[in-house]
Amino acid sequence: NAGVTQTPKFRVLKTGQSMTLLCAQDMNHEYMYWYRQDPGMGLRLIHYSVGEGTTAKGEVPDGYNVSRLKKQNFLLGLESAAPSQTSVYFCASSSRVYEQFFGPGTRLTVL
Amino acid sequence: TQLLEQSPQFLSIQEGENLTVYCNSSSVFSSLQWYRQEPGEGPVLLVTVVTGGEVKKLKRLTFQFGDARKDSSLHITAAQPGDTGLYLCAKGSGGSNYKLTFGKGTLLTVNP
Numbered sequence: 001n002a003g004v005t006q007t008p009k010f011r012v013l014k015t016g017q018s019m020t021l022l023c024a025q026d027m028n029h030e031y032m033y034w035y036r037q038d039p040g041m042g043l044r045l046i047h048y049s050v051g052e053g054t055t056a057k058g059e060v061p062d063g064y065n066v067s068r069l070k071k072q073n074f075l076l077g078l079e080s081a082a083p084s085q086t087s088v089y090f091c092a093s094s095s096r097v098y099e100q101f102f103g104p105g106t107r108l109t110v111l
Numbered sequence: 112t113q114l115l116e117q118s119p120q121f122l123s124i125q126e127g128e129n130l131t132v133y134c135n136s137s138s139v140f141s142s143l144q145w146y147r148q149e150p151g152e153g154p155v156l157l158v159t160v161v162t163g164g165e166v167k168k169l170k171r172l173t174f175q176f177g178d179a180r181k182d183s184s185l186h187i188t189a190a191q192p193g194d195t196g197l198y199l200c201a202k203g204s205g206g207s208n209y210k211l212t213f214g215k216g217t218l219l220t221v222n223p
Contacts, residue, residue, distance in 0.1 A: 043199065045210070058210075098203075
């Protein structure tokens, strides 16, 4: 099993460009999450999903959109990237118990 | 917002030393998880504690959940360079256990 995979691993954008981060999990988990991790700020929840076709806002949702068209995939979109969105983005998934499984992360730089 | 405070923020020790890191909250929580994140990777769950006073051991790591369920500690015995990483605690938020709030972490460096 691959667990949670994220593509791409690295990306550099110019201000105003758009992009989509893809997260895929092969564990049949109901719940999926997108976090951002910044120095000194810890992990902050952007958006999450409790099942196929559902999404909800987390702690820092502004500037991001998400979609969960298939149970195994969770997409994070940036419509107009800003330098403040420079960060490391992590996707995670979980079943109805406590543990979250994380992907390896995507390092995004917005110039 | 119910915050989790972790201390110390940074810790640098020599191989073979013992250490303890802490996770505290002003409110009671039903469960607490500890994750370790190695450089360039995502966090990996180490343990979940759910009962006040609970102690769990994972090789050289000992996790304790406070009796009042407002605090937790992680003790590492005879630290090794492979223990280097960011240690994060997390608790369920918004009345659920599937959505987590993370502390900012303790960055541990174990020097050979």
